[in-house]
Amino acid sequence: MSVELNKKLNDSKFTRWMALGVVAFTMMAAYFVNDVMAPLKTMLEGQLGWGSTDFGFYTGAYSFLNVFFLMLIWGGLILDRFGIRFTGKLAAILMVFGTALQYYGITELADSNSVYFGYKAGVFISSVGYSIFGVGAEVAGITVTKLIAKWFKGKEMATAMGVQVALARIGSQAAYTLAIPVAKSFHLDTPVLIGLVLLVGGLIAFFAFSVLDKKLDKQIKDDKTSVDEEKFSIKDVGAILSNPGFWLIALLCVLFYSCVFPFQKFATELMVSKYGIDADFAGSIVGLPALGALILTPVFGSLVDSKGKADNIMIIGAAMLIFVHLTYSIPSINGWWVATVLMIILGIAFSLVPSAMWPSVAKIFPAHQLGTAYALIFFIQNIGLWGVPNLIGWIQKEFCISETINGVNQYDYTIPMLVFTGFATLSLVIGLLLKVANKKYGYGLEKANIEKK
Ligand SMILES: NCCCC[C@H](NC(=O)[C@@H](N)CCCCN)C(=O)O
Numbered sequence: 001m002s003v004e005l006n007k008k009l010n011d012s013k014f015t016r017w018m019a020l021g022v023v024a025f026t027m028m029a030a031y032f033v034n035d036v037m038a039p040l041k042t043m044l045e046g047q048l049g050w051g052s053t054d055f056g057f058y059t060g061a062y063s064f065l066n067v068f069f070l071m072l073i074w075g076g077l078i079l080d081r082f083g084i085r086f087t088g089k090l091a092a093i094l095m096v097f098g099t100a101l102q103y104y105g106i107t108e109l110a111d112s113n114s115v116y117f118g119y120k121a122g123v124f125i126s127s128v129g130y131s132i133f134g135v136g137a138e139v140a141g142i143t144v145t146k147l148i149a150k151w152f153k154g155k156e157m158a159t160a161m162g163v164q165v166a167l168a169r170i171g172s173q174a175a176y177t178l179a180i181p182v183a184k185s186f187h188l189d190t191p192v193l194i195g196l197v198l199l200v201g202g203l204i205a206f207f208a209f210s211v212l213d214k215k216l217d218k219q220i221k222d223d224k225t226s227v228d229e230e231k232f233s234i235k236d237v238g239a240i241l242s243n244p245g246f247w248l249i250a251l252l253c254v255l256f257y258s259c260v261f262p263f264q265k266f267a268t269e270l271m272v273s274k275y276g277i278d279a280d281f282a283g284s285i286v287g288l289p290a291l292g293a294l295i296l297t298p299v300f301g302s303l304v305d306s307k308g309k310a311d312n313i314m315i316i317g318a319a320m321l322i323f324v325h326l327t328y329s330i331p332s333i334n335g336w337w338v339a340t341v342l343m344i345i346l347g348i349a350f351s352l353v354p355s356a357m358w359p360s361v362a363k364i365f366p367a368h369q370l371g372t373a374y375a376l377i378f379f380i381q382n383i384g385l386w387g388v389p390n391l392i393g394w395i396q397k398e399f400c401i402s403e404t405i406n407g408v409n410q411y412d413y414t415i416p417m418l419v420f421t422g423f424a425t426l427s428l429v430i431g432l433l434l435k436v437a438n439k440k441y442g443y444g445l446e447k448a449n450i451e452k453k
Helices: 015-038 040-046 050-067 071-082 084-107 122-152 156-186 192-220 235-239 245-257 261-273 279-286 288-307 310-329 336-362 366-401 415-439
Strands: 401-405 409-412
Touching: 015 040, 015 156, 015 192, 015 310, 040 050, 040 156, 040 192, 040 261, 040 409, 040 415, 050 071, 050 084, 050 122, 050 261, 050 366, 071 084, 071 122, 071 366, 084 122, 084 192, 084 310, 122 245, 122 366, 122 409, 156 192, 156 279, 156 310, 156 336, 192 288, 192 366, 235 245, 235 366, 245 336, 245 366, 245 415, 261 279, 261 336, 261 409, 279 336, 279 366, 288 336, 310 336, 310 366, 310 415, 336 366, 366 401
Parallel strands: none
Antiparallel strands: 401 409
């Protein structure tokens, strides 16, 4: 009887997974908007005159406020101080506002001749919008991660994180697949408009989740058997930063993701220019890792839950990435099927590392430090997500223009792919160091997550 009385919302498998499904929708919409402009790179250059540096500037803008105005750090502190519901709603509102501004930039300002800070008005305002969206999306990301750690503690935590990431990848996959056909059938800005509508749905979804979460908090408070969680204090930042595990995970994260997300933003063009894949279809190939991750991330997540071995899984993922980028860099290997197989391998790596890395953070840090720990890791990751697209855009403009057809530049991707290979190699080195640190400090990364009854 008392067991029944103490039963909380998250003890019911159905309810915790339903709660996850609701917030996962918000993240799915966020990932759609995040990626929807990437396949349009060539169309943006042809129709709005966005060159490679403009595109790199816009792509990097996602992380600009997060990095230079420390928005992610504030977000993490707000999350640990004011909680999941407040922070999640705030993040969702920022995403909607930022996307609306981005839409304005590519519609109303498309033909404007004004220049701000050396960039066309349309490029600049869209980038400002994307930057605000980026704050919302990243803060929403850490909020969702923390809420999963709360709702799935001692349960299928890595599987849940894997499922959430997998569902988010549906958003990415849809963006890569639909952007060009939708833009061609309707208008260049229609994909962004669709994203805006989805995000409004995501905002409503987060409000709905908040009702459930409030109820859970009340049950936790009423439950005499539950241990009061320690409150976050600013001293915890020092504790997090002085943990070597933090630095290794953060470095692995920035290096690994720097050769996935920024690569994907340029990859549609690579598929068309180097591998001769039809532009309408190229986005679907670039979306393959997202599609593969949809199935594989939960599979690997449940493997980590039941068997552990997160340290080895991260190493294997990083090694696969080296192979992929190095092969993409070789000029003589240019068959469309090679490009496709490499994308599939990248998809496997892209499922292995996240499904092992994110739950590992929850092993290294206690619950009350998690929001800030994730925020700091996302912050360091965002330095890469800002810097790498800018770097690649600049490299392309300076060293890689192979020819110009009807005013649109064609780019050779050998150097950019070697740069990505370099990042992947460094991520492998960090993965190996993390394994050593795991042994030395006993983080338990090799252990299973699910508590044996
Ligand atoms: N439980 C943590 C989930 C993180 C998922 C991870 N997302 C990020 O790393 C974001 N900071 C950046 C998202 C950018 C999306 N294009 C992921 O693997 O997606």
